[in-house]
Amino acid sequence: MAALCRNVTKLILREKRPICAILVRNSKYDSRYIENIKTLEELKQPIPPGDIRHYKKIKAAVTDDNSFTDFDPVVQKFINMMVKGGNKALARSHLEEAFEVVKRAQLESYHKASSEEMKATIELDPVVVFHQALENGEPLLIITKVVKSGQTYMVPIAASDKRKKFFSMKWLIEAGMEKDRSKRFYQQLGEEIVAAYYHKGGLIKKKQEMHKLCETNKAFAHLSY
Template sequence: GHSYFARLSIFRYILGIILPVIKIVMAASTVGSSVLRVKNVFSRKLCSVYTTPVRTSIYSKMYVDPIPDKTKLEELKASGEAEHLRFVPVKATPSDVTTSVFYDATLHKFINLLMRKGEKALARENIELALFNVKRIQLAKYNRATDEERSQIECNPLTILHKALENCRPVMELSPIKRGGITYQVPVPITQNRSRFLSMKWMIDAVNDKDQKVRFYDQLAKELLDAYKNQGRVVKKKHELHKQCEANKAYAHYRWS
């Protein structure tokens, strides 16, 4: 009987030593996991704030873009700026750049943006047919007009394309910025390239949102003529974006805070 109670007391003594140690270990592991979670969250927040995606280039900042346009070269020579550019390294000319009088950079960009799955010939054909329809519509209007009205009618489809895309270009857009657990739509200015991209993208999206019975190039011709007159769905979308930027101008300081 005495040995039983002796063993029981020893067991209780050992258990009294082990249980606090187990509690300390469990508490330490809980604190460690919490610290690790806080560290991971802080790292993600820090990376989202201080890292910016950058498109790298094989050329340094001292390299300048090539100027294949002969007219611009003549202007540089006349202004004297060409003497400075003679000793500046120049980037390699892209393979799709040409000095042909038929080359149009905006049209080429529009074709590339419209292309899907590498079918560039199909994209070029659709845009050429759309420009042909624009030319046909404007010529019909020109022939019906009086001599006074004809001077106001533009028949060059490339000029209409440039003017239409220019009328669709936004100057600002909304950027989601998170502050205090809340995501704000902050108005920010955009670059010329971004503005040109959005105008072309909106134009393509508006043309794709059409009736199935209407051909793509017919709808594209209609949207180009509407945008040329500063009307249509794409111009309306630009104005709506500018109104949203105006409504959210109170959040503009979140760009720097």
């Protein structure tokens, strides 16, 4: 048996055939399964007689699926990006405390407003402020590396919706970490959310730096096609 293995090894090496393994990612749920229901409204509705759910197998709900009325997938995604060392509960508590900082800051501005018209323009919901802050920090253009003739170029391209949200969340977390020792992370994060809501702060600065980098490398924009 050992001699046979040696002969096979010599044959493979002599013919210089690469030895590789193809990893296939198998899913537990194939085409026989259908997606589950994720909204509370759909769960309350009766299943019609001809619905495929009577005879089709249904996928199990994943950990992040939630039928709670206040569930926000953007907030959930942001929490997942904040997680370090698998401690998701800590990341969730940090964001909740950051929302409290946002709420206090907006309430302070609300009570300092001199007229009812100004008070009506101040948003008090921290989740709405958070969404607007992320939207204000989304870049229109991003940089990608393109290799041409052995040379690497920094090429500006239009950012997709998915990449816009990713960079905005990433920069907001980085801005929250750029703090002095006198502030906790959630406090700095809350202040950055409020600042980005008013088009200020570290998130907006990082967005502007990305746009300046794209402006500097606009001569290579044709390489993206």
